[in-house]
Amino acid sequence: MNSNIKLLLAEDEPSLGQIVKESLETRNFEVFHALNGEEALEIYLSKNPEVLVLDVMMPKKDGFTLAKEIREKNPTIPIIFLTAKSQTKDVIEGFQHGGNDYLKKPFSMEELIIRIHSLLDRIHLKKSFEKIVIGNFIFNYEKQKLYFNDQIDILTHRESELLFYLTEKRNKILDRTFILNKLWGNDDFFNARSMDVFISKLRKKLKKDTSVEIINVRGFGYKLIC
């Protein structure tokens, strides 16, 4: 699932570093292990990792200083600090340097992995717009846009929602009352007629590709064929 996410681990205690490295590798991270702050910076520059796991206390350059330098180049990269037992003050300082999370030693691998994933998710979620393929169209639900070659059709919110539900059930029946309840709140007569209008509008916009059509199933709902 998360194959080949590059991760920089800076930990000066060799055996602990080795264990963490190996554990992360079994979870499909590509781990670069630095034994001090300076080495970590070099690796960061050459390998361009997506996540940093930094020990706070390290020879040559501590984790906070390192984080500060890296953040100048990359203000959004997720950083997890590993702090010694009673480093309360340091922890707060870590956040002030823009680090996203921290973990107290000793920690469980389970916990570290959860935190890495939650930070990655947070960043990743922002960019993952699904591009939905409908025949020769590409439909972007978030942007409410329907692409056909180089033509762009801007959909309204309602059109977009309706088309989205149709694509979710593509080639199967999408229930009338389901849509009505979901988009209009209830399935009374007037909303039903309103929906018909939107189906009509979508059909007009989908006409450019004749292999795509919205078929009515009398009494039940609609089927998007594509």
Add this chain to the structure above:
Amino acid sequence: MNSNIKLLLAEDEPSLGQIVKESLETRNFEVFHALNGEEALEIYLSKNPEVLVLDVMMPKKDGFTLAKEIREKNPTIPIIFLTAKSQTKDVIEGFQHGGNDYLKKPFSMEELIIRIHSLLDRIHLKKSFEKIVIGNFIFNYEKQKLYFNDQIDILTHRESELLFYLTEKRNKILDRTFILNKLWGNDDFFNARSMDVFISKLRKKLKKDTSVEIINVRGFGYKLIC
């Protein structure tokens, strides 16, 4: 320093709850203690706390369900989950529900307080110093500046506030009435028209990156796509 921060504590075990409550009160938190999920929701709605500390396993409504409901109304409020010893799976679920942190029972008060403060700091930091990335723009809320490569656009206070709330909900709908109440104090007709003007101004400034746009959702609000 942090005098009078309102905190909602939901913990069904009365004696544990009491101890935590008292400890937090000595640290200048104003603590509202709920004994189950439903009571917690009521308190949330009436007291409007700034931080939530939620036990996961509670009668009537569990912590995750509760958090989900509250996040619908307030997407940014910091939440700390208290989880039983070996609830690893639940923890993951907790993050998926948008909770910001968790703590395994038994926990030290020290640790809880650090986490509360660090979450509060994080929000504070974000508002004051963090560089917010919007497509190819970098937005500094405190400086009210919008950077695009080497161009700098100076935003007014209103523009900056509005853009900040949009970025907090990026790719989701930001409620019209929420902004109006938050920035203008009430959602009457004239303020609504005023807001439209600011949306228009922001759109003009965000035009430099075509992948960024503010989409209207008729009757509900706006979505910042980036």
Add this chain to the structure above:
DNA sequence: AACGAGTGTTAACTAGTGTTAACCGACTTA
């Protein structure tokens, strides 16, 4: 005190969106 720059509000006009109505056609059942 007068001025001007900057900011936010109000107003006027324009554009877009969703609902309702009217009319029509297609399918179902008796």
Add this chain to the structure above:
DNA sequence: TAAGTCGGTTAACACTAGTTAACACTCGTT
């Protein structure tokens, strides 16, 4: 096949939002 129902299409309408410019207010400078 006639009656009844359901859905299709188009256009009118009401309402919401977008845009631009004028206006009013604040604040610092002269």
